[in-house]
Amino acid sequence: MIAELLLYLLPAPLTQHHYDVLVFYYTVQLLLHGHNPYNVPSNAPWIYSNPVPYPQWFAYPPFSLLVWSALSLPLYILHILNIFTFRIVDKIVVVGSVFWIAKRAEELRKGSYKFIVFNPLFWFTTAIHGMPDSLATALFVEALYRLYKKEKNYWVFYSLSLVTKQITWLTLPAFVGYWLKERRLKEMILVTLLSIAIVLPFFGKPFIEDVLAFHGERPPASLGYTGVPLIAVAGDASTFHIANLVAPCFGKPMPKVGIGSYVLSAAFLGILIWSFFKSIRGNFIGSMALASLGFILFSKVVSPQNLLLPFVVFLFAGAPYKWLLLPSIFAMIVDLSMGTAYGPLGYLAEDVLNALGTSIVHIYRSLGSLRPLLNAPGLPALLAYHVTVVILIYFLVKNRLDIKKFLFLYLVYLVLVSTSVTQTQSTLHKVVEFKHLKVAVIWPWLNPYSGIKAGDFLWMKVDPKIYWEYTYPLALGEVRWLKTHGFNVVGLVYSPDREDLYEYVPWLFAISEEKMGFVWVLAVPKSYKDYINGWASYPPSTNLTRLLKKIYRLTPLYINSKINMVNRLLNNTITLGVCPLPYPQREGKALVFVIGNIPNVSYKDVILEELPNNATIINDFYKGHVYWGTPITPTKPEELPWGR
Structure with a gap:
């Protein structure tokens, strides 16, 4: 146990997600100052080490924010709340959640503890990133555990998971089907009321646009179904969404939604409906596994932390450990190599480096010719990730499809993926010539x-x-x-x-x-x-x-x-x-x-x-x-x- 804790806690004070954790920190500051952090004006003072030309916001439901704020309150009162102390608070919450997931999962399936605690993806997204997905997953697993043990208060934890991160919404078709099948409408109503009660103080137009419509207009991410074709089109693996904004004036082609994207999106919706009916027919875990597969295959935005809950669901569905471990490893490598403009060093906390008399920019520049070498594993890891995911899918559906039918459907899927992103050209205007230069x-x-x-x-x-x-x-x-x-x-x-x-x-x-x-x-x-x-x-x-x-x-x-x-x-x-x-x-x-x-x-x-x-x-x-x-x-x- 001590070795596992050290594995997670040693890097925790020194690392953070270069983008999100600063947003979390300022959001907590806003809340502790008595402001609604979802109502972010266009001139909001968000800042982090890789700037973008639009305001940032807290784009998740509020429960993780409430947890962080409650734990940060004593530090705030003592005037010692800063990015360093907040990062410790954040890591305590998300790392503790991983160990709780491992404990409960072990009781539901033997061998799960080691798979989770020593899984590089769980370690990377919590001990390094500091992302709240592990908290959402821990609450979901606790609800599942209590439901399995026939405890009546399971719905409290399920409701809290729903208002922590949107990834848990994948399980709603399964739970709604279960409640209807078992005629447990009271629990469905209680989950709804508790969720509304937590969300209501923050509700408004920004909450609708940034939380309920989460990533609705964002270009696809690399682990999503359009990752590979988008990289081919945009030519920029890590910050393509910024490149799109300046296209076409600076030589970057601008991706747009292709016809395949509409078909795949319709397929995702169809899978969620299928998940609901699968649950009504009594296959509760299979229903959640189906929705999770749909998310990985068809969602345009899949980041490494988004995989925690689906992989735990697959674990309970009986998927082999090795075919869950391999995509975990490859997903981590993709994010390390392609997920930040600084490369693998991008998750070193700049305030810590600055206290040591240097910065991530200094280190980044000093490496010079090593940067291509550090970034090189990204694309092969992305391809290997997709291959291992396909093998995992085949394992989960092999009782229904023989290998020929499965490969035919996968070929159709690849054709749709290849047509999901195309290029476009914006309307441009006449250049005004200079008369003189000042x-x-x-x-x-x-x-x-x-x-x-x-x-x-x-x-x-x-x-x-x-x-x-x-x-x-x-x-x-x-x-x-x-x-x-x-x-x-x-x-x-x-x-x-x-x-x-x-x-x-x-x-x-x-x-x-x-x-x-x-x-x-x-x-x-x-x-x-x-x-x-x-x-x-x-x-x-x-x-x-x-x-x-x-x-x-x-x-x-x-x-x-x-x-x-x-x-x-x-x-x-x-x-x-x-x-x-x-x-x-x-x-x-x-x-x-x-x-x-x-x-x-x-x-x-x-x-x-x-x-x-x-x-x-x-x-x-x-x-x-x-x-x-x-x-x-x-x-x-x-x-x-x-x-x-």
């Missing part, structure tokens, strides 16, 4: 609200609004300020790893909204230290010809050339527009400004020029050049904790 240079990652090292914001005891780093409303305010002060071009300091992290996206949206132009700026390194510390655009060993080619592909000039090519192929029967963002040119080439000595390199579509004298550097904190008084550089910097 450039304001922005360093997206050297922002005064975070300092040089990512993660500083977690320790600052100031208004949360100043923590909102790189997000769209802040970028929009800055671009508007620049426009009113006579600037017409925003210079974005380019770095190949930053482009992969999409820290430019909020700025590109803001620039488009204000009908301004942008230009890429290269900061030339004098040493490798410049790059590691964040000032330089690239390390000294970079192949600059390839770098310039990559920059060019991120300009409207490149995508417009592709649009013109498509127009010629269509013989002008359909005329596409042009990318609406203007971009400066010299001699028909894309202009890239340089800070420092211009390197002796050339690329046919790019021309390098020294940054003009009339350009203004807004926030180069590394070199000490800061233009105070803009929305991202406070008028009174001496009031900030780190001074001027």
Whole structure:
């Protein structure tokens, strides 16, 4: 028991999901301050280490939030609630849930304890991620255990599971069928009333949009049925949903729902209905297993933590341990390699690293050539995951289908999957040419609200609004300020790893909204230290010809050339527009400004020029050049904790 606890508890204080746990933390803060955390305004101060241009929200039902808040209340009263102490609270809840699942599952099927406790997926999504799916699964398993033991209060735990995470809703067809078959309508009513009572204080339009319609408009995720074709179309495994937002102006094709997606969605609905009738006929566990299979096969959003409850259901349905363990391993590898922009290191908590004098960004940059090696297992693991899931499915249905019929249906499934995602082209508008250039240079990652090292914001005891780093409303305010002060071009300091992290996206949206132009700026390194510390655009060993080619592909000039090519192929029967963002040119080439000595390199579509004298550097904190008084550089910097 001690060894198992150490396995889970040792990494717990040092790791977290790079996105969700910060949302959980701020949500608890909002609730403890007396605010409804579901009513998040468009300028909500959510921040985490991989910014996106839209506000974040707590997208789960409220019970896990209530549990975290209750346990965090003493820390809040003592003024010691911060991201580090909250992470401990979070991990205590979710890790404790895993051991409770293992205990109860062992009593329902011998051998389950070791399968769950030593399962890498359970360990990864709780000890590393800190996700509440284990709490939802623990409440569900407790309800199932008490129902099996014929205890009358099982419905309390089932109701709590339903208001913890949406994944438990998969079991509703089975439970409704059971209640109707056994004429236990009172328990169905009690579950409904308790669930409503917990949800009602938080209910409103945001709750409907973000919880009840959870992921309704989100692009598919890699472990879902459209994962593989989407990766092939979007060409971006980890942050494709951000890439879609800037398409097509920056060379990223925009996926849309294909006909296969509609057929598969209808099949998912049909399976849920089938699950209901299966339960009415007396096959309660089989009914839940069927719904879980439907979710894994047909749901467009399947993340690793979403697999905990289905795999526990399969366990109770008698699935072999090895065919549950293998997809667990592969799902974990997929998320480690493809689930975060930083790769496997992305789950190291930045506040911990920052206290040690470094950050995830420093480590990420220092690894350099090792990053492709660390990310390489992702796609093979994704394919292996699907293969092992198919084998698991065959085991569960082999009594009804022979191998030939099963393979035929799987072939049909693959055809539908391959047609579930296609490409589309947005309506574009005419480019406005520049009459003159007045450039304001922005360093997206050297922002005064975070300092040089990512993660500083977690320790600052100031208004949360100043923590909102790189997000769209802040970028929009800055671009508007620049426009009113006579600037017409925003210079974005380019770095190949930053482009992969999409820290430019909020700025590109803001620039488009204000009908301004942008230009890429290269900061030339004098040493490798410049790059590691964040000032330089690239390390000294970079192949600059390839770098310039990559920059060019991120300009409207490149995508417009592709649009013109498509127009010629269509013989002008359909005329596409042009990318609406203007971009400066010299001699028909894309202009890239340089800070420092211009390197002796050339690329046919790019021309390098020294940054003009009339350009203004807004926030180069590394070199000490800061233009105070803009929305991202406070008028009174001496009031900030780190001074001027």
